[in-house]
Amino acid sequence: MTRLARKQGAVPARVLAGAAAVALFIPLAxxxxxxxxxxxxxxNVTVVMGTTDRITSADPAGSYDLPSWTIIYNVYQTLLxxxxxxxxxxxxxxxxxxxxxxxxxxxxxxxPKQFFSNGDPVTGQDVVYSFQRINKINDPNxxxxxxxxxxxxxxxxxxxxxxxKYADATWPDVLTTxxxxxxxxSVFAFNKLQPDAKIIGSGPYQLxxxxxxxxxxxxxxxxxxxxxxxxxxxxxxxxxxxxxxxxSDAQQGAVDVAYRDLTPTELTxxxxxxxxxxxxxxxxxxxxxxxxLKVMPGANDAQKLALRQAVSYVVNRQxxxxxxxxxxxxxxxxxxxxxxxxxxxxxxxxxGASPNxxxxxxxxxxxxxxxxxxxxxxYNTNHxxxxxxxxxxxxxxxxxxxxxxxxxxxxxxxxxxAVTTNQYGVALMGWFPDYPDADDYTGPFYGCNNFLNxxxxxxxxxxxxxxxxxxxxxxxxxxxxxxxxxxxAKDAPLVPLWQGGxxxxxxxxxxxxxxxxxxxxxxxxxxxxxx
Numbered sequence: 001m002t003r004l005a006r007k008q009g010a011v012p013a014r015v016l017a018g019a020a021a022v023a024l025f026i027p028l029a030x031x032x033x034x035x036x037x038x039x040x041x042x043x044n045v046t047v048v049m050g051t052t053d054r055i056t057s058a059d060p061a062g063s064y065d066l067p068s069w070t071i072i073y074n075v076y077q078t079l080l081x082x083x084x085x086x087x088x089x090x091x092x093x094x095x096x097x098x099x100x101x102x103x104x105x106x107x108x109x110x111x112p113k114q115f116f117s118n119g120d121p122v123t124g125q126d127v128v129y130s131f132q133r134i135n136k137i138n139d140p141n142x143x144x145x146x147x148x149x150x151x152x153x154x155x156x157x158x159x160x161x162x163x164x165k166y167a168d169a170t171w172p173d174v175l176t177t178x179x180x181x182x183x184x185x186s187v188f189a190f191n192k193l194q195p196d197a198k199i200i201g202s203g204p205y206q207l208x209x210x211x212x213x214x215x216x217x218x219x220x221x222x223x224x225x226x227x228x229x230x231x232x233x234x235x236x237x238x239x240x241x242x243x244x245x246x247x248s249d250a251q252q253g254a255v256d257v258a259y260r261d262l263t264p265t266e267l268t269x270x271x272x273x274x275x276x277x278x279x280x281x282x283x284x285x286x287x288x289x290x291x292x293l294k295v296m297p298g299a300n301d302a303q304k305l306a307l308r309q310a311v312s313y314v315v316n317r318q319x320x321x322x323x324x325x326x327x328x329x330x331x332x333x334x335x336x337x338x339x340x341x342x343x344x345x346x347x348x349x350x351x352g353a354s355p356n357x358x359x360x361x362x363x364x365x366x367x368x369x370x371x372x373x374x375x376x377x378x379y380n381t382n383h384x385x386x387x388x389x390x391x392x393x394x395x396x397x398x399x400x401x402x403x404x405x406x407x408x409x410x411x412x413x414x415x416x417x418a419v420t421t422n423q424y425g426v427a428l429m430g431w432f433p434d435y436p437d438a439d440d441y442t443g444p445f446y447g448c449n450n451f452l453n454x455x456x457x458x459x460x461x462x463x464x465x466x467x468x469x470x471x472x473x474x475x476x477x478x479x480x481x482x483x484x485x486x487x488x489a490k491d492a493p494l495v496p497l498w499q500g501g502x503x504x505x506x507x508x509x510x511x512x513x514x515x516x517x518x519x520x521x522x523x524x525x526x527x528x529x530x531x
Contacts, residue, residue, distance in 0.1 A: 042220055042230035047510070050238045050246045050255035051179050053263075054213060058196040059188070060130070060181035061349045062139045066147065066260075066432050066521060069178040074218065074235075074525045076181035076201030077226065079108050079127065079160075080172055082520040084527065085282075087341075089172050092226065093122055093182055093202065094160070096172065103167045103472060106173075110158040115223035116184045117206035122225075124155030129185040131162075136191055143179035146434065146527055167470040169477075174437035176520070205235065213239050229282050231512055231529030250276055250505050256530075257513055258505040261525065264325045270505040280328070281517020283502035284337040286441070287329075287389065287430045289315075289377075289495040290524065293455040296425035297375045300365075306367030307375070308492035311358035312351045314400045321498055324388045329500040333427045334485050335441050338500040339519055341474065342438035342481035344491035347496060355368060360402050372404040378427040380420075383412035386428045389497070393428075420453045436519035438481050439469055445490055456493035459485075 055069035060072055073081075077093040098107035099205040114122035131153045138144045149168045154161050164171060174180065188194045197210040204226060205218040218235040238255055247266050250258040251273045258270065271278045291308050298304035317331030332338075333353065334347035336524060351359070364371055377397075381389035386411070390407055397403040410418065419427050434440050443465050444450060448457035461484045468480040488494070502517040512527035 005009065017111075029270060041060045042233040043529065045232040045530050046234040046236065047257065047525070047530070048238060048255045049257040049259055049523075049528075050237045050240050051258075052243050052246055053260050053261050054239060054242050055196070056141045057139075057193055058199045058210070059145070059193040059208065060178055060183060061134045061137045061188075062142045062193040063178060064141060064143045069521075070523050071207070071216065071237075072178040072201075072478060073380065073522045074203055074205045075199060075221075076183070076203045077114065077122070078176055078178075078182065080175045080179040080180070081516050082176055082518075082522065085514050085518045087519065089176060092176075097177065098472070099161075102181065103169045103171070104164045106162040106164070106171055108162070110160070110162045110226075113225040115221075115225050116187075116202045117182050117200045117221040117223060118184065118187070119223050120186060120378050121180060121185050122202045123185075124160045126182055126185050127160045128155045129188075129190070130181065130183045133183065133188065133190050134179065137193065143177070146174055146179040149174070168438050169469055169472045170435070173218050173437050173440075174394075177434050204230055208395075215239065228524075228526045230526045232525070233451050235525040235528070250507070253507055256491040256507045256510045257528065261385060262503075262505070263388070264328055265388075267328060267503055267505065268326055271395055275508045276505050277508070279504045279506050279513045279517060281502045281514060282339050282519055283517065283521065284339050284433050284436060284441075284502055284519045285430065285500045285502070285521075286335065286337060287384070287386070287428065287497045287500075288332075288333055288335060289393075289497065290419065290427050290429045290452050291453060291493055291495075292419075292422060292425050292427075292452070293493060295422050298369070298371065303367045303369050305491070306363045306369055307373055308495065309363045309490075310360040310373070310402060311397065312347060312489075312492050312495050313356045313363070314397055314402065315495060315497065316355050316396050317497055318354075319390055319396065320389055324392050325498065325500075328503055329498040332496040332499040335445055335488070335494055335496050336438045336481065336485065337441070337519075339499075340436060340438045340441070342478050344482050350489040355361055355396075355400075356495065357400055357402070360400065364402060370438070371402045372398075373402065374404045374406075375426050376408050376424075378415070378424040379407065379409050380412055380415045380428065381409050383415070384428070384430045386430075390428055393497075420451065422453065433519065434463035435523060438477075439465075442463065442481065442484060443469065445494060446484065454493055456491065458487060458491060461487055 055068040056065050058071050059064040079094040080089050081092040093114050094108040094110045099105045099107045134144050149164045151165045152163045166434050204224050206221045208217040208219045210216045216237040249255045270276050321329050333347040336343040379386040394405045397405045447459050464480040464484040468477040506513050509531050516524040516527045
């Protein structure tokens with residue numbers, strides 16, 4: 001079985017197999033946000049957030065990117081969600097649990113008194129309609145791939161049953177994402193996307209007005225039935241023309257929060273500006289070097305493996321974190337960030353935590369590769385803004401004497417298409433999470449039909465992915481994650497570089513930003529206020 005998963009313009013493919021696990025019908029976190037809100041009137045506060053991000057669509061059926069999901073998480077409800085600073089899933093619009101003895105049947109009951117901003121009640125049929133509509137539209141920029149484990153979805157009153165094609169313990173995580181947003185069946189057409197300016201949801205905010213690539217204005221949903229307490233009554237997103245204008249607006253107070261996407265140099269400039277502080281949270285964004293095993297340099301598999309291992313021995317992650325990112329990011333020794341259960345520092349175990357030039361020379365010589373080994377490192381400039389890290393990697397690798405690296409770049413649309421179609425042998429890539437679980441950093445990367453199309457396929461790794469995805473038992477999942485991390489470190493189709501927490505530049509007097517900068521990457525408008 002495969003599950004395709006797109007990531008901000010990429011075309012990922014996740015290999016899932018059905019290893020069954022024992023799971024009783026146990027409710028998921030029945031407390032927390034399961035009761036209706038008793039909000040007093042939100043304070044008369046306007047918050048302005050500036051960003052260089054651009055949305056793809058404000059309709060859940062047409063978006064699978066962080067900027068769009070930022071709107072979706074605030075305007076719509078999902079069945080489940082992650083509360084601030086927690087990796088424990090709790091109810092949003094519904095209570096949910098596995099039914100039976102496996103992880104193939106998942107049942108959710110919509111909570112009472114949940115309403116869309118037009119006053120319509122949220123029903124089980126709206127939930128069914130929302131998921132079926134995503135598959136019907138099947139938008140190339142949408143999340144249909146993320147819900148591909150779903151075989152069927154049905155409703156009996158407000159009880160919704162998801163039948164899965166195979167055992168998939170990560171299905172509750174999927175329901176927390178933008179793919180799980182609930183739309184009003186009486187408003188959204190079944191076979192086409194809703195215009196961005198005309199969306200409605202049952203979340204804490206409604207989209208009051210929208211000017212593409214310029215401004216989005218949000219006000220409280222007057223019929224909101226959830227538990228979130230709003231700390232503002234008006235939230236505005238300004239879509240800035242460039243990072244330069246965003247920095248200037250933050251310094252001058254035209255925006256209260258500058259959030260995505262600023263370089264380390266720009267963040268440092270804001271940090272040193274009067275009236276501005278940097279708020280950092282535990283994020284799980286990563287950067288890594290991706291090798292295409294078909295077109296990368298090397299006359300045979302042994303030489304290609306030796307090159308990947310030599311790069312793993314030479315790269316200095318701490319220098320990248322310190323010299324390029326000024327300590328905003330930290331070294332990463334596994335594709336799984338250390339904030340997530342299941343992480344082990346597998347590359348440190350296999351190659352050491354510091355560069356080892358002697359080992360690099362040894363593996364290259366043993367494979368019959370003449371030094372310096374020449375290759376081109378590709379990087380992207382307008383999506384990940386990786387010019388500085390590419391330059392530092394080139395410096396490190398060339399200074400070792402065993403490599404001669406040249407740099408090439410392209411804009412994002414061209415770049416991601418080239419990376420996934422055997423055009424770039426070695427390329428810098430990044431990843432933002434769909435949900436904060438280690439599976440989101442293994443299945444998409446190491447399955448035989450992975451989204452990079454890098455031609456990496458290891459039968460043992462495929463077995464371990466199936467084991468962790470088919471179980472809800474932490475010890476079973478951790479054992480599988482540990483084994484696959486060690487094996488993939490030895491094979492090194494990817495070489496992890498750094499992991500980054502989220503960073504926002506915040507004006508003095510603005511509150512609540514720190515609380516929402518967590519591994520779920522959900523920017524919660526309602527938490528932000530002013531003292």
